[in-house]
Amino acid sequence: MMRNFSVLVFGAAVLVACVSAIDPAVSQENAAERFGAFRAATTEAAQSYGTYARGCADGLVELPETGPTWQAMRLSRNRNWGHPEMIDYLQDLSREAARIGWAGLYIGDIGQPRGGPNTSGHASHQIGLDADIWMLPPGRLNLSRSERENLSSVSVRSEDQRSVTSAWTPQHAQLLRAAASDPRVDRIFVTPPVKIELCRTATPADTPWLQRIRPLQGHNYHFHVRLRCPAGSSNCETQTPSVAELSNGGNGCDATLTWWVTDYLNPPASTGQPAEPSEPAPRRRHPREYTLADLPRQCSQVVQRP
Template identity: 65%
Template sequence: MVRTLLLIAALLTPAAAQAEPKANQLFGAHKAASRQAPEPIGSYARGCAAGLVQLPETGPTWQAMRLSRNRNWGHPEMIRFLQDLSVEATRHGWRGIYVGDISQPRGGPMTSGHASHQIGLDADIWMLPARRLNLSRAEREKISSAVVRTADQRGVTAEWTASHHAIMRAAALDPRVDRIFVAAAVKIEMCKTATPADTRWLQKIRPIYGHDAHFHVRLKCPADASGCETQKPTVAELSKGGNGCDETLMWWVTEYLNPPKPDPKQPKEPRPRGPRDYTMADLPQRCAAVLAAP
């Protein structure tokens, strides 16, 4: 282990920066969590995690999907949350939930380039209600989730139900949850159908692109996790007593879908660096110890 730490330290020097391997390849190569106390380190989109726990592949009210990815690892608080939410789902007509990506065994950037899911506090829950909880490994690779956003991105499909709304409301009301990412059309529909006197929780439902077949739950940093970076601004700072069902939300189905054409005379902006580009130098220093731990 000492030799591994020395190698990583050497790679972090400026002289070796050009030759340093990508962090997603290093973290993606690990098949098991580190034998350390559970701790999220860094931010949701730039960090790692020690001592993660694997969500069992199958439980009484859930199944982990796409097992070949080995991304059903999370902080113990996330694993407990998913199990609790799966039970809640049965109260709204579902047999349980199908769980997509949580994190890699030691967190960190994913080889797929997933923007977050790096500290064990993010999880994707499929929009497809669990109809069977005995899917084989092969079936879990082939089955697809339900798409609840229309092709024009402005509305919801017939796959969207009141049960989806109720399950996400329950998740948003859970004090462990910081925010939930959904397609903008889903947030708009939830704003339309929510009980007028009961909408404060909708502030946690955040519109974003690419979430038409799953909703993405992000938990708050645990109270004892000093190395975990709380997202800024927090939902509490954003809300100011509101629910996020205002004209700002409509931007996602107006200007976002129809952006102004770029000026051909202006040079193209360089592609910003993302998780696929990160090296260990981009992550918190403590991630080197997570990577090297047994």
């Protein structure tokens, strides 16, 4: 009995010590402002903490501004930081882009130096495992910093939102197939007409990678890659449900057509019956409103590291 009591006392002391190491005042700071102020990553081993839309990271790596088959865009944002696995993935995919006939890739936002909620834009991109890749095939890979701030990508979604535009090419389809076939990938978000176009020519053999291509509004100028939690990041939470569950084991094509073309763009006619009164849904807080206390406890430690 005495031995068990001693163990409990020791465990409580360790817990108190860990909690007291985090300044209570720090925990109430606005997380986006705190994380957005960092210009460099921590020197700890790479770890992703929390979820894609509520987390942070140690040991992120900066994607070099220019490489043989890529350029990082919008450098003023300082969001070309990611988990080493993401940086490796992007460089691998850029070489694949060169193989299919592009000069390489224009790579948009990955994440901030220590992850965390962004000061503008994204709700996700918080743990170094999200990245935006432009739909614009690079014309050249020696853009100046100024050109990278002002050049725009190209939309591959038609004005009526029902099909892809003439900017869409077979190389886009090849690139997305390569991007989604990598086992490091959890899912890839594209504008719904792109998913529909990929489904148009799909075969049963395409199911494993096509399953990972998910339709989502707002992705007509870029596609958004999301990696699985890397080995060793035990406090990282991969998105659920899995893509296989979302697709019911299929490629997701039927569900996309039903949702986008039938339900979203041409919603079913009203029955004419008055809707039942209901309480308004509670307002969801945007990640830019989070305090450090809203994030995984490790994030309060990440912001206090040198």
